[in-house]
Amino acid sequence: MELQKIILYYGFAPVADPEALKLWQRTLCESLGLKGRIIISKHGINGTLGGDMSALKKYVRQTKEYPGFKKIDFKWSEGTGTEFPRLSIKIRPELVAFGYPDEIQVDLNGVVNGGKHLAPYEVNKLVEERGNEVVFFDGRNAFEAKIGKFKDAIVPDVNTTRDFVSEVESGKYDHLKDKPVVTYCTGGIRCEILSVVMKNRGFKEVYQVKGGIVRYGNKFGDKELWEGSLYTFDSRMAVDFNEDTKVIGKCDKCQAPTKQFYNCGTVTCHDLILLCEPCSKVATNRTCFHDQSKSHDRELIG
16 A cells, blocks of 8 residues: 555635635546545635555645745655545635634735744744743644643633634733734644734734644744644644643643544534543543534634
Protein backbone atom coordinates (compact mmCIF):
# COMPACT_ATOMS: atom_id res chain seq x y z
CA MET A 1 0.00 0.00 0.00
CA GLU A 2 1.31 3.43 -0.92
CA LEU A 3 2.25 5.90 1.81
CA GLN A 4 -0.87 7.67 3.11
CA LYS A 5 -0.90 11.40 3.86
CA ILE A 6 -3.31 14.17 4.86
CA ILE A 7 -3.24 17.73 3.56
CA LEU A 8 -4.81 20.75 5.26
CA TYR A 9 -5.11 23.95 3.26
CA TYR A 10 -7.04 27.08 2.39
CA GLY A 11 -6.81 29.81 -0.18
CA PHE A 12 -8.54 33.19 -0.25
CA ALA A 13 -9.12 34.51 -3.76
CA PRO A 14 -12.17 35.73 -5.69
CA VAL A 15 -14.24 32.85 -7.08
CA ALA A 16 -16.59 34.05 -9.80
CA ASP A 17 -18.34 30.71 -10.28
CA PRO A 18 -18.35 28.51 -7.13
CA GLU A 19 -20.43 25.82 -8.89
CA ALA A 20 -17.84 25.44 -11.64
CA LEU A 21 -15.05 25.24 -9.07
CA LYS A 22 -16.98 22.59 -7.15
CA LEU A 23 -17.48 20.47 -10.27
CA TRP A 24 -13.80 20.72 -11.18
CA GLN A 25 -12.67 19.84 -7.65
CA ARG A 26 -15.02 16.86 -7.45
CA THR A 27 -13.84 15.52 -10.79
CA LEU A 28 -10.21 16.02 -9.77
CA CYS A 29 -10.56 14.37 -6.34
CA GLU A 30 -12.56 11.42 -7.64
CA SER A 31 -10.04 10.79 -10.41
CA LEU A 32 -7.28 10.64 -7.78
CA GLY A 33 -9.21 8.58 -5.23
CA LEU A 34 -9.09 11.28 -2.55
CA LYS A 35 -11.49 11.60 0.38
CA GLY A 36 -12.12 14.41 2.81
CA ARG A 37 -13.96 17.72 3.08
CA ILE A 38 -13.82 20.82 0.90
CA ILE A 39 -15.75 24.06 1.34
CA ILE A 40 -16.00 26.58 -1.48
CA SER A 41 -17.33 30.14 -1.37
CA LYS A 42 -16.98 33.35 -3.32
CA HIS A 43 -13.96 34.01 -1.08
CA GLY A 44 -11.96 30.89 -2.01
CA ILE A 45 -11.44 27.29 -0.90
CA ASN A 46 -10.83 25.42 2.36
CA GLY A 47 -10.09 21.71 2.56
CA THR A 48 -8.72 18.66 4.30
CA LEU A 49 -8.01 15.62 2.13
CA GLY A 50 -6.46 12.23 2.65
CA GLY A 51 -5.11 9.60 0.28
CA ASP A 52 -2.06 8.26 -1.53
CA MET A 53 0.90 10.62 -1.35
CA SER A 54 1.37 10.57 -5.13
CA ALA A 55 -2.30 11.40 -5.69
CA LEU A 56 -2.17 14.28 -3.22
CA LYS A 57 0.90 15.69 -4.97
CA LYS A 58 -1.01 15.68 -8.26
CA TYR A 59 -3.95 17.35 -6.55
CA VAL A 60 -1.70 20.09 -5.16
CA ARG A 61 -0.09 20.78 -8.54
CA GLN A 62 -3.41 21.03 -10.36
CA THR A 63 -5.19 23.08 -7.68
CA LYS A 64 -2.37 25.64 -7.71
CA GLU A 65 -3.15 26.29 -11.37
CA TYR A 66 -6.42 28.01 -10.41
CA PRO A 67 -6.10 31.85 -10.43
CA GLY A 68 -5.28 33.03 -6.92
CA PHE A 69 -4.49 29.57 -5.54
CA LYS A 70 -0.82 29.48 -6.55
CA LYS A 71 0.36 30.62 -3.11
CA ILE A 72 -1.74 28.16 -1.09
CA ASP A 73 0.25 26.70 1.81
CA PHE A 74 -0.50 22.97 1.83
CA LYS A 75 0.28 21.50 5.26
CA TRP A 76 1.11 17.79 5.29
CA SER A 77 0.69 15.23 8.06
CA GLU A 78 0.76 11.46 8.47
CA GLY A 79 -2.34 9.49 7.52
CA THR A 80 -3.68 5.94 7.54
CA GLY A 81 -6.19 6.12 4.70
CA THR A 82 -9.13 5.76 7.10
CA GLU A 83 -9.51 9.33 8.37
CA PHE A 84 -12.33 10.25 5.98
CA PRO A 85 -15.22 7.94 5.03
CA ARG A 86 -16.08 9.83 1.83
CA LEU A 87 -15.56 12.96 -0.24
CA SER A 88 -17.72 15.97 0.65
CA ILE A 89 -17.62 19.24 -1.32
CA LYS A 90 -20.01 22.02 -0.36
CA ILE A 91 -20.64 25.61 -1.38
CA ARG A 92 -21.19 27.99 1.50
CA PRO A 93 -21.54 31.77 1.98
CA GLU A 94 -18.33 31.69 4.05
CA LEU A 95 -15.29 29.43 4.16
CA VAL A 96 -15.61 29.52 7.94
CA ALA A 97 -19.06 30.16 9.40
CA PHE A 98 -18.60 33.36 11.39
CA GLY A 99 -22.06 34.47 10.31
CA TYR A 100 -20.74 37.65 8.68
CA PRO A 101 -20.05 36.85 5.00
CA ASP A 102 -19.45 40.52 4.17
CA GLU A 103 -16.91 41.05 6.97
CA ILE A 104 -13.94 40.31 4.71
CA GLN A 105 -12.82 41.34 1.26
CA VAL A 106 -10.42 39.27 -0.83
CA ASP A 107 -8.25 39.81 -3.87
CA LEU A 108 -5.71 37.65 -5.68
CA ASN A 109 -3.28 38.23 -2.79
CA GLY A 110 -5.71 36.94 -0.17
CA VAL A 111 -7.66 38.64 2.61
CA VAL A 112 -7.56 42.44 2.57
CA ASN A 113 -6.56 44.19 5.83
CA GLY A 114 -6.04 41.05 7.92
CA GLY A 115 -3.54 40.57 10.70
CA LYS A 116 0.17 40.47 9.93
CA HIS A 117 1.38 36.93 9.26
CA LEU A 118 4.19 35.71 11.49
CA ALA A 119 6.26 32.65 10.63
CA PRO A 120 6.94 30.36 13.62
CA TYR A 121 10.38 31.85 14.30
CA GLU A 122 8.89 35.36 14.07
CA VAL A 123 6.34 34.43 16.74
CA ASN A 124 9.19 33.47 19.07
CA LYS A 125 11.11 36.61 18.17
CA LEU A 126 8.12 38.84 18.96
CA VAL A 127 7.82 37.25 22.41
CA GLU A 128 11.56 37.55 22.99
CA GLU A 129 11.47 41.25 22.15
CA ARG A 130 8.24 42.26 23.89
CA GLY A 131 7.78 39.62 26.58
CA ASN A 132 4.60 39.58 28.62
CA GLU A 133 3.18 42.41 26.55
CA VAL A 134 2.34 39.86 23.84
CA VAL A 135 -1.09 38.25 24.13
CA PHE A 136 -1.99 34.94 22.45
CA PHE A 137 -5.66 34.78 21.46
CA ASP A 138 -7.13 31.37 20.61
CA GLY A 139 -9.20 31.47 17.43
CA ARG A 140 -10.77 28.04 17.88
CA ASN A 141 -13.78 26.62 19.67
CA ALA A 142 -13.06 26.63 23.40
CA PHE A 143 -13.13 22.83 23.73
CA GLU A 144 -10.17 22.48 21.36
CA ALA A 145 -7.92 24.34 23.79
CA LYS A 146 -8.61 21.79 26.52
CA ILE A 147 -5.90 19.50 25.14
CA GLY A 148 -3.46 22.04 23.69
CA LYS A 149 -2.83 25.79 23.40
CA PHE A 150 -0.15 28.45 23.40
CA LYS A 151 1.10 29.05 26.92
CA ASP A 152 -0.95 31.61 28.89
CA ALA A 153 -3.23 32.15 25.90
CA ILE A 154 -6.65 33.74 26.22
CA VAL A 155 -9.31 31.18 25.28
CA PRO A 156 -12.60 32.92 24.40
CA ASP A 157 -15.79 31.30 25.67
CA VAL A 158 -17.14 30.19 22.29
CA ASN A 159 -18.81 26.94 21.20
CA THR A 160 -18.77 27.76 17.48
CA THR A 161 -17.13 30.35 15.26
CA ARG A 162 -20.50 32.06 15.03
CA ASP A 163 -19.94 33.21 18.62
CA PHE A 164 -16.71 35.11 17.91
CA VAL A 165 -18.08 38.44 16.71
CA SER A 166 -20.37 38.90 19.71
CA GLU A 167 -17.56 37.70 21.99
CA VAL A 168 -15.12 40.28 20.60
CA GLU A 169 -17.81 42.99 20.80
CA SER A 170 -18.69 42.07 24.41
CA GLY A 171 -16.06 44.39 25.87
CA LYS A 172 -14.23 41.54 27.65
CA TYR A 173 -11.09 42.15 25.63
CA ASP A 174 -11.13 45.93 25.19
CA HIS A 175 -8.08 46.17 27.47
CA LEU A 176 -6.10 44.35 24.77
CA LYS A 177 -6.77 46.85 21.99
CA ASP A 178 -3.39 48.56 22.39
CA LYS A 179 -1.40 45.35 22.94
CA PRO A 180 0.24 43.07 20.37
CA VAL A 181 -2.34 40.28 19.93
CA VAL A 182 -1.29 37.03 18.21
CA THR A 183 -4.28 35.04 16.97
CA TYR A 184 -3.85 31.35 16.23
CA CYS A 185 -5.91 28.36 15.07
CA THR A 186 -5.34 24.92 13.57
CA GLY A 187 -4.20 25.74 10.04
CA GLY A 188 -4.60 29.52 9.96
CA ILE A 189 -7.91 30.05 8.15
CA ARG A 190 -10.01 31.06 11.13
CA CYS A 191 -7.46 33.71 12.07
CA GLU A 192 -7.58 35.19 8.57
CA ILE A 193 -11.14 36.22 9.41
CA LEU A 194 -10.82 36.71 13.16
CA SER A 195 -7.92 39.14 12.70
CA VAL A 196 -10.08 41.26 10.37
CA VAL A 197 -12.95 41.13 12.87
CA MET A 198 -10.63 42.36 15.62
CA LYS A 199 -9.01 45.10 13.53
CA ASN A 200 -12.41 46.31 12.36
CA ARG A 201 -13.36 46.69 16.03
CA GLY A 202 -10.42 48.73 17.22
CA PHE A 203 -7.60 46.29 17.94
CA LYS A 204 -4.54 48.15 16.71
CA GLU A 205 -1.78 45.52 16.53
CA VAL A 206 -3.05 42.12 15.40
CA TYR A 207 -0.95 39.21 14.17
CA GLN A 208 -1.71 35.67 13.05
CA VAL A 209 0.50 32.59 13.11
CA LYS A 210 1.31 31.78 9.49
CA GLY A 211 0.25 28.20 8.80
CA GLY A 212 -1.41 28.01 12.21
CA ILE A 213 -0.62 25.59 15.00
CA VAL A 214 0.23 22.90 12.44
CA ARG A 215 3.11 24.89 11.00
CA TYR A 216 4.35 26.07 14.41
CA GLY A 217 4.13 22.57 15.92
CA ASN A 218 5.93 20.97 12.98
CA LYS A 219 8.74 23.49 13.49
CA PHE A 220 9.09 23.59 17.27
CA GLY A 221 6.86 20.86 18.68
CA ASP A 222 5.87 21.74 22.23
CA LYS A 223 9.40 22.73 23.20
CA GLU A 224 8.80 26.47 22.85
CA LEU A 225 5.51 28.38 23.23
CA TRP A 226 3.00 25.65 22.35
CA GLU A 227 2.01 22.98 24.87
CA GLY A 228 -0.11 19.86 24.56
CA SER A 229 -1.84 18.14 21.65
CA LEU A 230 -3.66 19.54 18.62
CA TYR A 231 -7.35 18.73 18.14
CA THR A 232 -8.20 17.74 14.56
CA PHE A 233 -11.57 17.55 12.79
CA ASP A 234 -11.16 13.99 11.54
CA SER A 235 -11.04 10.50 12.99
CA ARG A 236 -7.66 11.16 14.64
CA MET A 237 -9.17 13.85 16.94
CA ALA A 238 -5.74 14.61 18.40
CA VAL A 239 -2.16 14.68 17.12
CA ASP A 240 1.11 15.24 18.94
CA PHE A 241 4.18 17.05 17.66
CA ASN A 242 6.58 15.16 19.97
CA GLU A 243 6.74 11.66 21.38
CA ASP A 244 6.83 13.10 24.90
CA THR A 245 4.10 15.69 24.40
CA LYS A 246 2.78 17.12 27.66
CA VAL A 247 -0.80 16.06 28.43
CA ILE A 248 -2.68 19.16 29.63
CA GLY A 249 -6.25 17.88 29.16
CA LYS A 250 -8.29 16.73 32.17
CA CYS A 251 -10.99 14.07 32.19
CA ASP A 252 -14.47 15.60 32.39
CA LYS A 253 -15.40 13.02 35.02
CA CYS A 254 -12.39 12.50 37.28
CA GLN A 255 -9.87 15.20 36.23
CA ALA A 256 -7.18 12.64 35.37
CA PRO A 257 -4.77 13.69 32.57
CA THR A 258 -6.05 12.82 29.08
CA LYS A 259 -6.14 14.07 25.50
CA GLN A 260 -8.82 11.70 24.17
CA PHE A 261 -12.20 13.04 23.08
CA TYR A 262 -15.25 10.81 22.57
CA ASN A 263 -18.42 11.52 20.61
CA CYS A 264 -21.39 12.00 22.90
CA GLY A 265 -23.72 9.01 22.85
CA THR A 266 -26.86 11.19 22.99
CA VAL A 267 -28.40 11.03 19.51
CA THR A 268 -29.35 14.73 19.40
CA CYS A 269 -25.96 15.91 20.67
CA HIS A 270 -22.87 16.65 18.59
CA ASP A 271 -20.63 17.51 21.52
CA LEU A 272 -17.40 15.80 22.47
CA ILE A 273 -16.56 14.48 25.92
CA LEU A 274 -12.97 14.45 27.19
CA LEU A 275 -12.35 11.21 29.11
CA CYS A 276 -9.46 9.20 30.50
CA GLU A 277 -9.33 5.54 29.50
CA PRO A 278 -10.90 4.10 32.70
CA CYS A 279 -13.78 6.60 32.62
CA SER A 280 -14.35 6.00 28.90
CA LYS A 281 -15.20 2.36 29.65
CA VAL A 282 -18.21 3.41 31.74
CA ALA A 283 -21.05 3.72 29.24
CA THR A 284 -22.93 6.42 31.14
CA ASN A 285 -19.86 8.68 31.06
CA ARG A 286 -20.06 8.84 27.28
CA THR A 287 -23.58 10.22 27.22
CA CYS A 288 -24.89 13.69 28.05
CA PHE A 289 -28.07 15.66 27.59
CA HIS A 290 -26.68 18.91 26.23
CA ASP A 291 -28.84 21.33 24.30
CA GLN A 292 -28.23 20.58 20.60
CA SER A 293 -28.20 24.31 19.82
CA LYS A 294 -25.00 24.60 21.87
CA SER A 295 -23.16 21.79 20.13
CA HIS A 296 -19.71 22.39 18.74
CA ASP A 297 -19.08 23.36 15.13
CA ARG A 298 -17.75 20.00 13.99
CA GLU A 299 -17.49 20.91 10.31
CA LEU A 300 -14.81 23.51 10.81
CA ILE A 301 -11.59 22.28 9.27
CA GLY A 302 -8.91 24.86 9.82
